[in-house]
Each structure stands twice: as C-alpha cells, then as structure tokens.
Amino acid sequence: MAMVEVRGLEKHFVRRAAPWGRPTRVTAVDGFDLSIEEGEIVGLVGESGSGKTTAGRCLLRLVEPSAGSFAFRGEDVFAMPPARLRQARRQMQMVFQDPESSLDPRMRAGAIVEEGLVIHGLGTPAERRGRVREMLELVGLDANRADRYPHEFSGGERQRLGLARALALAPSFLVADEPVSSLDLSIQAQIVNLFMDLQQQLGLTLLFITHDLRLVRHLCNRVVVMHRGRTVGAGPAADVDRLWGQISTGEPAGSDLEFRSPPDRRAAEFEI
Amino acid sequence: MEANARDNTLLDVRALAVEFAAPRRGLRASIGRAPRAGVRVVDGVSLHIARGETLGLVGESGSGKSMTALALAGLVPKPGRIAGGTVRFEGRELTSLREAEWRRIRGARIGFVFQEPSSALNPVFTIGSQVAEALEVHGRASGSAARARAVELLDAVRIPRPAARADDYPHQWSGGMKQRALLAAAIACDPALLIADEPTTALDVRIQAEILDLLAELRDRLGLSLLVVTHDFGVVERLADRVAVMYAGRAVESGPAREVLAAPSHPYTRGLLASRPGATPGRRLAAIPGSVPDPAALPRGCAFAPRCPERIEACDERRPGATAIAPGREVRCLLREGTA
Structure with a gap:
C-alpha cells in the first residue's frame, strides 16, 4: 500500500449572498483521489479554482473535509480523534504559498x-x-x-x-502549496534544488501543488491533474503536457465558460 | 544612422534615472535636519524602440523594470522622481512634461496594461462603460457613439457576444477576460506604444498563452510598438524582437531577443537562463547564489559582482560601462570590455 492514499475527497462550503440570504452549497473539491509512494515527489496541477489548494489543506485537516478517506501509512487521518491528529501532524507538514x-x-x-x-x-x-x-x-x-x-x-x-x-x-510527508511561484527565477532554482536534495538525503515524500508545468517536468516523479474539484488524470511527470491538454480540449477558447470566475474564496469562512 | 533613427524611432530613452527620497534616520532626522539622500532604483537605463517593434524588458523583482515602465508613462509614484536622462517619444521630450500635458499622451499615444486585471477595473461600473470612458476622457467619442465603439473594441480583443457582455460588471468575468477588457481600453485611442507590465503573470497557464497571442495579433494588426515588462523569458521568446535585461536598476545586457537567448553574454543573463527548469529533468538547477542587493546599499563596483561566478578583483572597484559586442548588442561587464 502506498504511503498516501486519498479516496473520494470532497469539500463543500456554505455560502450566503447576504447574512439573511438562503445558504447555497459551493463544492470546492468533488472526488479527489491521490496516491503517493514513500520517497516520491508528486505534482498536483490544475487551473486556479480547480480546488488543488483546498485539497492540500484538507489532507492536513487545516480545513475539515466533508467526505472521503485519507490513509496515511494505513491509518485514516480523516477519522483521527484530535489528540491522535496532533501526534500525526509531526509526520505531515505544510509549506504555504505566501x-x-x-x-x-x-x-x-x-x-x-x-x-x-x-x-x-x-x-x-x-x-x-x-x-x-x-x-x-x-x-x-x-x-x-x-x-x-x-x-x-x-x-x-x-x-x-x-x-x-x-x-x-x-516530517515524512510534506505538502507544499505553490512554494516557489512568488519567487524570482534565480531564487526559485535554489528552492527546487533544495527539494531534490531533501528527497535524496532524507527520503522526503512531497506533494508539490503548482500551476507551472515546467517545474512538474523538472522536479516531480509523477503528476496528478485536477479539474473542477476532481482528479481527472494521473501519470508520469514527463506526460504532464498530454494530461494537461486533456482538460483544455473540452472548452474552446473564448467560450462562455471562460467568463466564470473561480469559486469565491470568501466562501471558506463558512464551513460545514 | 541619425537620419535612419529619425524615420524609424518611436521611443528613445537615454540614461534614464529614477530616484526615491530615502527615509530619514536617527535623531537629526526626527527634527528634520538630516539631508535626504536619494536611492536610485533606475540608474542610467537607455532603451530604443522602433515603430512596430517589440522590446522585452526582463528582470527580477527589485531590478527596476517596472519603475522604468512607469517612468515612460509619467507614472513614477511619489516620493520618487525622474532624476536624470531623456525620454524622446514621437520626437517629443517627455521628462519635462507637466501633468496636464501627460494626460494628453498617456492613454492616447501611450497605452498601459498592468499585472493585476482585477485591481485595474472599477467594480461598480460595467465593463463597457469603462472601455467607453477611455474614449470619452480623450474626447474621441461620447454617449452612444462611445458605447458602440467600446463594443467594437471588445470584439477586437475576442470577447464573444460583446454587445451583451458590455453590460457585465467586472466580478462576472474571469481574470483572462478582464485582461482582454483592459487591453481594449488601452488600444481605444490608437496609441503608438503599448506598455504591458507583467500582463500574464496573474493568469493561468492556458490563459497566458491566449493573452500573448492576442498581444501579438493586436501589435501586428494595429502597427503598435510594444514594451513588455516581464520576469519570464518565455514571454520574451514569444513576443519580443529585442530584449533588455535589468539588474539592480541598470540594463546589463540588450540586443536582438533571439541572439541574447541563444548566446547570453552577461554572467547574470546566463545565470537566469540556466536557472530555468526543464532542460534536463531531475538535474540540479544552476541557481544564482545570494539575492538581489538592496538599492540603498549597492556595491561600489558592479552590482552583480557579489553573486557572479566570473567575478574578478576589478569588479568590486569599477562600474562596468556599456560595451558593444555585436551590431545592436550591448553588455555591461568588465570581462567583456575590450572584446569588441
């Protein structure tokens, strides 16, 4: 069994247009699957609003998932009582985008x-x-x-x-959410090198959330593609262009779908 | 050469300097007696853009690339000011213009699009009215004529069903669509020069490619000159005829984009290009050690010397001048002096 096994992860937020308004459900993650072997670097790519950041935060229960399971070394993190979760967090850490x-x-x-x-x-x-x-x-x-x-x-x-x-x-498992996207090219290279060293020296297992396909090809062993809250493809990092191409073909450029903004991030304040 | 330049040159920048008043420090400062020393964030930058040409201005954060672009549009924020140099645009000197004169050029002859499309649009007005406003403030059209022209412009930037969409508010549009709307406003008055500051940085990969294609299309169709400010060599590769690389407020290398990308001369340009991921997966990237220096505490000699793999002793002492290493190619590096 893989070190990280995520099945059917879902996360819904409740949103109200106004404090007195009728609550509506916003689905940020809607069927996310992932598996990572020990010592592997897996890239998680998706457009903005695809739910990749929310999915990453759910794994560490920084936001509580609505449904699904996450077996970490065989133990379901989503079912852990608070005391056990605190212990487990020694093994799982997160690096934030900002x-x-x-x-x-x-x-x-x-x-x-x-x-x-x-x-x-x-x-x-x-x-x-x-x-x-x-x-x-x-x-x-x-x-x-x-x-x-x-x-x-x-x-x-x-x-x-x-x-x-x-x-x-x-930690034996690190979730890094766009850890280099705010950095300049010359500094970005320093951090990418560091991740490669850590993988080799400490056997670090890494989920690398990014929108940069070049970085995926360079750094990752495998890649998982997310679209509208779901896992829509997975494969070797070298195939990232083909996998990415699949999600783009469904919507012709300039179609009405493109107008739609990503789900409102403020919705995150009203969790269920 | 001079005659040729007169025919073809749209923008000619010589030795541009932008200075910011440094904050006062210490006791004397608190009673307002300390002299204010200026911090130069742009120092001696020379650029040249011919009609119909695209120049890529590349650099990392703090390199002064955005400040250079703002200076060219008369938008240096206070307490900054243009402290030296000349900017000739369509044969006119811009550095001495008053704000009222700037308003006739900015938005009319020089268009500007920024990095963050969301913050450049007013959330309480419709997209159509904001594009029309660009025409109205320059007296090009008003009322229903401006509105009709705005719809045409939205169509020109490939907004589907522009007449219906013009009544939308900004929050109804995605980032890529908003950037298209801002492009429509920027080209509304047929400018000769369009300055685009990181036009795709805030957008998704696929949308980035579409916006770059649109920029190239508008440039070719309208005969625009383009100044693209970016940190991304991919953008340069796709759009630019020529490129200028900035570091710590100075242009360290410039030349035809294809030549500079294929055979960079300055150690900084080489380092930047080598630190791009992708060449050999899994290989360590050639990172440039250290970080960009504080503009208030630049080294005495070459600003890149502390991070430079080819540094010699003289680099710490003397600032390199511009050396022409090939037709149209200049580099500021002591090691390249005398090679021409």
Missing part, C-alpha cells in the same frame, strides 16, 4: 522554526536551539540571523524560513 501571511511578524525567525518542536514537547531548550540552527543552515539561511524578525528577510528567504519550520519536525 510567506508574508504565514509567518507571525512578531516572532523571531528562530522561534518560528522552534515552535513546532515546543508544541510537540521535543528536546531540551539547548537541543531545540541546535535543531533550529541546523534547519536554518539546511535551507541556506545564516543561522546567526535566528534572532531577526520575518520582515528583515527577503521574500525568498521568508519562503525558506517557512520551509525550515516545516522541516524542523522531520
């Missing part, structure tokens, strides 16, 4: 990286400090800058800080 909003501006870099270790009660303070230095160096940041605040780092450095935080717990 380093600006996912780092607490009032915490120093070192404390940000250390926080997960404190929450999980790992190590003595001295051991934790050592681990923080090790993580900062691993992602190519100067460990002497651990007492700086996030705003003192550049965008690329903040993205690496988010990565150091995620890696501090030595």
Whole structure:
C-alpha cells in the first residue's frame, strides 16, 4: 500500500449572498483521489479554482473535509480523534504559498522554526536551539540571523524560513502549496534544488501543488491533474503536457465558460 | 544612422534615472535636519524602440523594470522622481512634461496594461462603460457613439457576444477576460506604444498563452510598438524582437531577443537562463547564489559582482560601462570590455 492514499475527497462550503440570504452549497473539491509512494515527489496541477489548494489543506485537516478517506501509512487521518491528529501532524507538514501571511511578524525567525518542536514537547531548550540552527543552515539561511524578525528577510528567504519550520519536525510527508511561484527565477532554482536534495538525503515524500508545468517536468516523479474539484488524470511527470491538454480540449477558447470566475474564496469562512 | 533613427524611432530613452527620497534616520532626522539622500532604483537605463517593434524588458523583482515602465508613462509614484536622462517619444521630450500635458499622451499615444486585471477595473461600473470612458476622457467619442465603439473594441480583443457582455460588471468575468477588457481600453485611442507590465503573470497557464497571442495579433494588426515588462523569458521568446535585461536598476545586457537567448553574454543573463527548469529533468538547477542587493546599499563596483561566478578583483572597484559586442548588442561587464 502506498504511503498516501486519498479516496473520494470532497469539500463543500456554505455560502450566503447576504447574512439573511438562503445558504447555497459551493463544492470546492468533488472526488479527489491521490496516491503517493514513500520517497516520491508528486505534482498536483490544475487551473486556479480547480480546488488543488483546498485539497492540500484538507489532507492536513487545516480545513475539515466533508467526505472521503485519507490513509496515511494505513491509518485514516480523516477519522483521527484530535489528540491522535496532533501526534500525526509531526509526520505531515505544510509549506504555504505566501510567506508574508504565514509567518507571525512578531516572532523571531528562530522561534518560528522552534515552535513546532515546543508544541510537540521535543528536546531540551539547548537541543531545540541546535535543531533550529541546523534547519536554518539546511535551507541556506545564516543561522546567526535566528534572532531577526520575518520582515528583515527577503521574500525568498521568508519562503525558506517557512520551509525550515516545516522541516524542523522531520516530517515524512510534506505538502507544499505553490512554494516557489512568488519567487524570482534565480531564487526559485535554489528552492527546487533544495527539494531534490531533501528527497535524496532524507527520503522526503512531497506533494508539490503548482500551476507551472515546467517545474512538474523538472522536479516531480509523477503528476496528478485536477479539474473542477476532481482528479481527472494521473501519470508520469514527463506526460504532464498530454494530461494537461486533456482538460483544455473540452472548452474552446473564448467560450462562455471562460467568463466564470473561480469559486469565491470568501466562501471558506463558512464551513460545514 | 541619425537620419535612419529619425524615420524609424518611436521611443528613445537615454540614461534614464529614477530616484526615491530615502527615509530619514536617527535623531537629526526626527527634527528634520538630516539631508535626504536619494536611492536610485533606475540608474542610467537607455532603451530604443522602433515603430512596430517589440522590446522585452526582463528582470527580477527589485531590478527596476517596472519603475522604468512607469517612468515612460509619467507614472513614477511619489516620493520618487525622474532624476536624470531623456525620454524622446514621437520626437517629443517627455521628462519635462507637466501633468496636464501627460494626460494628453498617456492613454492616447501611450497605452498601459498592468499585472493585476482585477485591481485595474472599477467594480461598480460595467465593463463597457469603462472601455467607453477611455474614449470619452480623450474626447474621441461620447454617449452612444462611445458605447458602440467600446463594443467594437471588445470584439477586437475576442470577447464573444460583446454587445451583451458590455453590460457585465467586472466580478462576472474571469481574470483572462478582464485582461482582454483592459487591453481594449488601452488600444481605444490608437496609441503608438503599448506598455504591458507583467500582463500574464496573474493568469493561468492556458490563459497566458491566449493573452500573448492576442498581444501579438493586436501589435501586428494595429502597427503598435510594444514594451513588455516581464520576469519570464518565455514571454520574451514569444513576443519580443529585442530584449533588455535589468539588474539592480541598470540594463546589463540588450540586443536582438533571439541572439541574447541563444548566446547570453552577461554572467547574470546566463545565470537566469540556466536557472530555468526543464532542460534536463531531475538535474540540479544552476541557481544564482545570494539575492538581489538592496538599492540603498549597492556595491561600489558592479552590482552583480557579489553573486557572479566570473567575478574578478576589478569588479568590486569599477562600474562596468556599456560595451558593444555585436551590431545592436550591448553588455555591461568588465570581462567583456575590450572584446569588441
């Protein structure tokens, strides 16, 4: 059995046009399947609004899934009671798209990286400090800058800080949501190299959510294509163009469908 | 050469500099006594665009590419200002224009589209009325004539059923469609130059390709000159005749797009092209170490020297001048000086 097995994941949000309005159901994820072998990097691609970010967040239960199952090493994460889920999160970490909003501006870099270790009660303070230095160096940041605040780092450095935080717990499964799309080309290459090193050195298993097909071809072993909330294709990363082409052919360019904006993100505030 | 340039040149920028007043620091600053030193975010940039030509302006964030484009449209935000250089457009000097004069050129002779289509449209007016407004403010048409022309323009940017769609509000349209509407407004007054700042960055891959095709089509059909500001060499490959690569406020390399992409000369251009994914899957990418320098604390010599794999001692001391290495090709690198 694969390390990660997701079957029939669904996520619905309830939306009201106005506080007194009739609630309507918005389906963000509607039948998402995924399997990842240990040590594999799998790309998850889809257009904006296809539900790929929501699906990724559901895996870590940062938003609660509405239906489906997620077997992580054979255990259903979606059925875990809260205490067990907290333990399991040591194994599963997430890197967010936007380093600006996912780092607490009032915490120093070192404390940000250390926080997960404190929450999980790992190590003595001295051991934790050592681990923080090790993580900062691993992602190519100067460990002497651990007492700086996030705003003192550049965008690329903040993205690496988010990565150091995620890696501090030595997770075996990482979900990275567009981790390089906000970065400049030269910095993007540094992070992509780091992911490849981590896969080789630590055997990291990675779900890499992106809209950049070139990155999928370069970095990933396999790719899963999402369209309108569903998994519509999966295969070797080298086939990404063919798989991607399949979802595009259904809708001729300039058709009315293209007018439709992606589902309203504000809907996420009203979960069921 | 001069005579030829006079016939063909639409835009000629020489040694453009844009400066921002640095924030005051320290005690003297708090009582307003400290002199304000300017930070140059664009420093000595020269560009040239012929009629019908497309120039790609490439750089990473903080390179000054967007600020250069804004300067060409008289849109440098305060407290920034044009601190030097000349901008000749259709034979007229633009740097000394007053705001009232700018308003007759901007939107009329120079069109502009921005990265984020959603923030450039007003949510409470219909798309049609906003395209028509572009005509009305320049006195090209009004009332029902402006509305009819707006529908024609929406048709020109390949909006299906434009007459019905013109009454939609921006939130009813996807990002790609909104970018088309903004293109319609930008070409409404038949500009000679269209400046597109990261026109596809906020859009999905498939939509990106469509917008690039549309830009090329409009350029060819209307005889526009195009300045495309981008961080993506794919956009340059697809659209540009010539390219200028910017780093830390300076144009480090320029020339015919095909030649620069095939045989980059400046170590920075080489590094950027090599860091693109895709050549050999699974191979480590040739990342450029370090990050872009703070414009307020640039190195004394070449701004790229601290990250440069070919750096020699002199690079830390002296700023490289422009060297012509082939017809129409210039590079600012000490290692290339004397090779021409």
